[in-house]
Amino acid sequence: MKNILVMGGAGYIGSHTVRHLQEHGYGCIVADNLIYGHREAVSASSFELADLADKASLKAVFDKYRIDAVVHFAAFTYVGESVENPRKYYENNVVGTLNLLDVMLDHDVKKIVFSSTCATYGNPQYMPLDEKHPQAPINPYGRSKFVIEKIFEDYGRAYGLKYTALRYFNAAGASKDGQIGESHNPETHLIPLVLKAIKGERDCIKVFGTDYDTPDGTCLRDYVHVEDLAAAHRLALEKLDEFQGFLNLGTGIPTSVLEIIRAAEKVSGRKCPVVYEKRRAGDPAVLYAANEEARRVLGWKPGYTDIEEIIRTAWNWEMNRKF
Ligand code: UDP
Numbered sequence: 001m002k003n004i005l006v007m008g009g010a011g012y013i014g015s016h017t018v019r020h021l022q023e024h025g026y027g028c029i030v031a032d033n034l035i036y037g038h039r040e041a042v043s044a045s046s047f048e049l050a051d052l053a054d055k056a057s058l059k060a061v062f063d064k065y066r067i068d069a070v071v072h073f074a075a076f077t078y079v080g081e082s083v084e085n086p087r088k089y090y091e092n093n094v095v096g097t098l099n100l101l102d103v104m105l106d107h108d109v110k111k112i113v114f115s116s117t118c119a120t121y122g123n124p125q126y127m128p129l130d131e132k133h134p135q136a137p138i139n140p141y142g143r144s145k146f147v148i149e150k151i152f153e154d155y156g157r158a159y160g161l162k163y164t165a166l167r168y169f170n171a172a173g174a175s176k177d178g179q180i181g182e183s184h185n186p187e188t189h190l191i192p193l194v195l196k197a198i199k200g201e202r203d204c205i206k207v208f209g210t211d212y213d214t215p216d217g218t219c220l221r222d223y224v225h226v227e228d229l230a231a232a233h234r235l236a237l238e239k240l241d242e243f244q245g246f247l248n249l250g251t252g253i254p255t256s257v258l259e260i261i262r263a264a265e266k267v268s269g270r271k272c273p274v275v276y277e278k279r280r281a282g283d284p285a286v287l288y289a290a291n292e293e294a295r296r297v298l299g300w301k302p303g304y305t306d307i308e309e310i311i312r313t314a315w316n317w318e319m320n321r322k323f
Helices: 012-023 055-064 079-084 086-106 140-159 190-199 226-238 257-268 292-298 307-319
Strands: 003-007 027-032 046-049 069-072 111-117 162-168 170-172 205-208 223-225 245-249 274-277
Touching (some): 003 012, 012 027, 012 226, 027 055, 046 055, 055 086, 079 086, 079 140, 086 111, 086 140, 111 140, 140 162, 162 226, 170 226, 170 307, 190 205, 205 257, 223 226, 223 307, 226 245, 245 292
Parallel strands (some): 003 027, 003 069, 027 046, 069 111, 111 162, 170 223, 205 274
């Protein structure tokens, strides 16, 4: 297995995965529609402008290259927008993935590693979340990913598709060398928003809820470094003949919103202006991963387990961002 098509390889997690795969000797063909992705983030020699909605553009990529496997990141990921405009989410995330799978099967490409999410679990019934936790997503974004997981099971049985869907917790950080990092527009994620508030690019960070049943009253999340996610995709690809299924990717360590702010202040040596707000709708109090399955099946383990180290890479990127 040498040539990997990375759909959505110009995005945050995709671009880090491309670099990681190349460092491990794989050839990467990056396909992206560049709606949210950044051309500057792509170091692969082969870049193709393609869109999941446009089957002909996908077919052209598969006709041009010999592709051994696909890693599929191309998705819309804004939870709030998915509630306002579910068509956009089901069309791109679900119909688009069906298009991709069609073209793959037509070209006899039967291996795929896919970006899924802990949002497929919905409101947690117990912690830490393991892969056996019931899946009842509470918004169209989470449901779009859940539906694709089910499609993989059916396509696996019927067509011999070999798939692994990786359920990420909160992706965070940037490449260690500072060349690529997170760049969303609009940005909604906690860590980049905290760093922008520290930089003075935003007035403050709004803390959504201080009355949760948690040690400091703010939500707990599991922040996993983007380069650790990248490594897990390679390992999942390499194990596809032995393992197909669903794996959580998180550190297993819960960190509160206030702990993130404190760690960012420590890393940057500056104060973060904070405003306390009401809870944001749809936020569970606590979410963190049981990651034993990924450790056992993939031999994966998160290299970054110290939130300050994770934030240091994000701060380094934020201060020298290239896109
Ligand atoms: N959060 C916050 N202020 C913000 C953005 C996020 O307090 O401006 C909180 C949010 O309520 C959640 C945590 O930070 O508890 C992580 O949110 P994010 O949107 O980064 O990821 P999510 O866990 O929602 O996928």
